[in-house]
Amino acid sequence: MSAAVSAIREPLITGGKTYHDITEDICAPTERTPSRAWIIAFIFAVSALAFYAFCVTWTVWVGIGSWNLNRTINWGWDITNFVWWVGIGHAGTLISAILLLFRQRWRTGVNRAAEAMTIFAVMCAGQFPLIHMGRLWLGFFIFPYPNTRGPLWVNFNSPLLWDVFAISTYFTVSLLFWYTGLVPDFATVRDRAKGWRKKMYNFLSLGWTGSAKHWQRFESLSLVLAGLATPLVLSVHTIVSFDFATSVIPGWHTTIFPPYFVAGAIFSGFAMVQTLMVLTRKVLNLQDYITLEHIDYMNKIILVTGTIVGVAYLTELFIAWYSGYVYEQFAFYNRVMGPYFWAYIGMMSCNVLSPQLFWSRKLRRNIWLTFLMSIFVNIGMWFERFVIIVSTLARDYLPSSWSYYSASWVEVGLFIGTLGLFFTFYLLFTRVAPVVAVAEVKSILKLAGDQYAGKEHTGKHPESADAHSHGGH
Amino acid sequence: MKTTHKEVLFGLYDDESVLLHAVHKAKHDHLEIMDVFTPFPVHGMEEALHLSESRLHIAGFIYGAIGALTGFMAMTWIFTRDWPIIFGGKPYWSVPAFIPITFEMTVLFASVGMVVTFFTVSGMGFGVTNPTLDDRITDDKFCIAFDVSQSEEEEVERLKGFFRESGASEVSTKTI
Numbered sequence: 001m002s003a004a005v006s007a008i009r010e011p012l013i014t015g016g017k018t019y020h021d022i023t024e025d026i027c028a029p030t031e032r033t034p035s036r037a038w039i040i041a042f043i044f045a046v047s048a049l050a051f052y053a054f055c056v057t058w059t060v061w062v063g064i065g066s067w068n069l070n071r072t073i074n075w076g077w078d079i080t081n082f083v084w085w086v087g088i089g090h091a092g093t094l095i096s097a098i099l100l101l102f103r104q105r106w107r108t109g110v111n112r113a114a115e116a117m118t119i120f121a122v123m124c125a126g127q128f129p130l131i132h133m134g135r136l137w138l139g140f141f142i143f144p145y146p147n148t149r150g151p152l153w154v155n156f157n158s159p160l161l162w163d164v165f166a167i168s169t170y171f172t173v174s175l176l177f178w179y180t181g182l183v184p185d186f187a188t189v190r191d192r193a194k195g196w197r198k199k200m201y202n203f204l205s206l207g208w209t210g211s212a213k214h215w216q217r218f219e220s221l222s223l224v225l226a227g228l229a230t231p232l233v234l235s236v237h238t239i240v241s242f243d244f245a246t247s248v249i250p251g252w253h254t255t256i257f258p259p260y261f262v263a264g265a266i267f268s269g270f271a272m273v274q275t276l277m278v279l280t281r282k283v284l285n286l287q288d289y290i291t292l293e294h295i296d297y298m299n300k301i302i303l304v305t306g307t308i309v310g311v312a313y314l315t316e317l318f319i320a321w322y323s324g325y326v327y328e329q330f331a332f333y334n335r336v337m338g339p340y341f342w343a344y345i346g347m348m349s350c351n352v353l354s355p356q357l358f359w360s361r362k363l364r365r366n367i368w369l370t371f372l373m374s375i376f377v378n379i380g381m382w383f384e385r386f387v388i389i390v391s392t393l394a395r396d397y398l399p400s401s402w403s404y405y406s407a408s409w410v411e412v413g414l415f416i417g418t419l420g421l422f423f424t425f426y427l428l429f430t431r432v433a434p435v436v437a438v439a440e441v442k443s444i445l446k447l448a449g450d451q452y453a454g455k456e457h458t459g460k461h462p463e464s465a466d467a468h469s470h471g472g473h
Numbered sequence: 474m475k476t477t478h479k480e481v482l483f484g485l486y487d488d489e490s491v492l493l494h495a496v497h498k499a500k501h502d503h504l505e506i507m508d509v510f511t512p513f514p515v516h517g518m519e520e521a522l523h524l525s526e527s528r529l530h531i532a533g534f535i536y537g538a539i540g541a542l543t544g545f546m547a548m549t550w551i552f553t554r555d556w557p558i559i560f561g562g563k564p565y566w567s568v569p570a571f572i573p574i575t576f577e578m579t580v581l582f583a584s585v586g587m588v589v590t591f592f593t594v595s596g597m598g599f600g601v602t603n604p605t606l607d608d609r610i611t612d613d614k615f616c617i618a619f620d621v622s623q624s625e626e627e628e629v630e631r632l633k634g635f636f637r638e639s640g641a642s643e644v645s646t647k648t649i
Contacts, residue, residue: 018613019612019613020612020613023611023612023613144547144551150556151555151556152556153551153552153555153556155558155560156548156551156552156570156571156574157560157563157567157570158560159573161574162573162574162577165573165574165577165578166573166577169577169578169580169581172581172584172585173580173581173584176584176585176588177584180588180591183597184512184513184611187611188512188611188612190611191605191608191609191610191611191612192608192612202602203599203600206592206597206598206599206601207596207598207601207602207603208597208603208611209510209603209604209605209610210510210511210512210610210611211508211509211510211595212508212509212510212511212515212518212519212522212524213508213524213595214595214597215511215513215514215515215518216514216518216519216524216527217527217529217591217594217595218514218591219514220527220529220530221529221587221588221591224529224530224533224583224587225584225587225588228533228537228580228583228584229584231576231580232577232580235573235576235577239573242573439512439513439514440513442512442513443513443514
């Protein structure tokens with residue numbers, strides 16, 4: 001086994017852990033009473049969630065007029081938030097699926113939490129198109145079902161409907177992928193628990209035993225699901241970008257949108273993963289499993305995708321000028337110099353300029369800077385969507401209908417409210433489920449534990465492992 | 474809880490490489506292993522136990538094909554037979570526009586179908602409790618189990634000898 005270990009790879013599990021230590025450390029947060037930090041965070045999150053319920057009720061009761069949208073700017077914070085949340089929801093499946101196919105071992109430290117984040121982010125995203133309908137209770141009209149009105153069907157040629165299929169499929173597949181991975185870990189918690197917790201985890205673990213045949217099928221399932229989820233995750237934001245790209249609005253009608261949206265989605269998703277991981281590893285004391293090495297890897301992805309996004313912004317500007325098409329040229333002039341120039345500056349500085357700091361290895365491994373940067377990127381990506389949607393709509397073909405828009409308190413409340421929804425679910429998740437994939441981390445221990453790997457490995461093999469690992473067969 | 478009233482003799486190992494050697498040895502000695510339980514997937518176990526390849530991916534392909542056909546045929550029927558509408562001057566049967574939904578349906582059917590199949594064929598599901606041999610198998614112990622319901626005393630002794638020789642840290646019996 002030790003032959004497969006590279007001496008120059010940094011270890012991904014530190015602290016000389018044994019299998020039992022891994023179980024103890026990762027299951028501990030689900031077994032002890034919540035810390036003060038958790039309780040305070042939960043109170044904030046639930047309050048924001050309550051405010052969300054209030055704002056949704058207000059929107060339904062007073063009507064969509066309680067938002068500041070107008071005839072010209074008919075998409076505002078709602079769709080900005082939708083695209084922002086969907087984008088954030090991309091990192092989880094990217095980590096669990098694409099990195100699984102590429103056999104990246106560092107995914108095991110962060111995949112569980114990132115997948116949970118994906119699911120909650122997609123839930124938040126799904127809220128906005130529904131609330132935006134105004135008549136929330138008719139939301140089921142978006143699904144094609146045989147009805148008594150003809151039957152009248154939905155328009156299968158519309159990207160908005162493709163979105164319905166893409167996002168509901170994405171949500172379902174992410175949920176299944178996440179839950180299947182959780183089953184063996186729930187069994188670990190079950191076998192340690194007593195009383196009502198044992199009953200609960202017994203229910204959640206579906207009768208998992210760890211049989212060799214089950215593990216074989218489990219691995220086969222994970223691999224095929226990863227193979228399916230990889231094109232899926234790329235398709236989702238591609239289809240979201242089609243919402244804009246298939247229109248005939250200058251600034252939206254561009255073929256660069258699909259790759260540019262996908263890169264942006266990965267970028268913002270990893271930023272949110274960093275925000276959560278920096279806090280989670282500290283609060284739950286998981287620094288040995290979510291190491292600086294993991295943070296470094298993710299910052300590299302942020303650097304790459306941030307730079308791709310930057311190239312896309314500049315390409316858009318160049319193509320607008322090169323096209324010789326005045327409406328397109330004006331759309332981009334308006335983005336940079338128009339009434340929403342501040343959003344463009346926010347987008348450029350947060351998304352393109354600031355991640356360039358990550359060329360330095362020292363800065364990539366700085367926790368405080370990583371956290372700050374992750375917040376910057378989250379803000380920058382929100383601005384990106386705002387720039388695309390609002391600044392484009394504000395200056396349409398008819399100067400007489402040009403307009404300006406700023407959000408009402410209800411719209412701001414809905415955004416803050418979905419943050420509450422997101423963090424409420426995330427905090428509950430950290431209490432109920434092992435935040436790091438226990439079984440997967442164990443499976444890489446002998447390849448990436450610091451007593452086996454890295455330049456400074458201690459060479460302190462556990463007795464039994466040492467006796468046989470050099471024998472080979 | 475399901476019980477089959479099987480008497481099981483099992484040994485616990487502390488390390489997966491020791492376990493793997495033990496499994497090889499058991500196969501070499503022609504001992505009939507009932508099952509092997511591990512806290513995580515151990516590489517090389519499939520070959521050691523001569524497990525046949527999982528057919529789950531074939532099922533996945535079939536589900537995916539059903540999904541693709543369902544999506545595509547439904548849209549075709551609706552837009553050419555049930556309620557034809559012209560959108561943007563395009564033909565009723567505008568195949569390129571059907572691709573995204575066909576793709577999503579393929580992935581949806583394949584994923585849901587495979588997950589349901591996986592849990593069903595493995596005898597798992599909500600509310601199912603399968604008997605386990607030791608609580609530490611999901612923690613840090615690796616287990617080889619033999620069914621000794623029908624075995625003679627002599628055979629049981631031979632298995633215990635096997636556990637001793639192959640480096641098991643604990644040996645016990647349990648009726649499950």
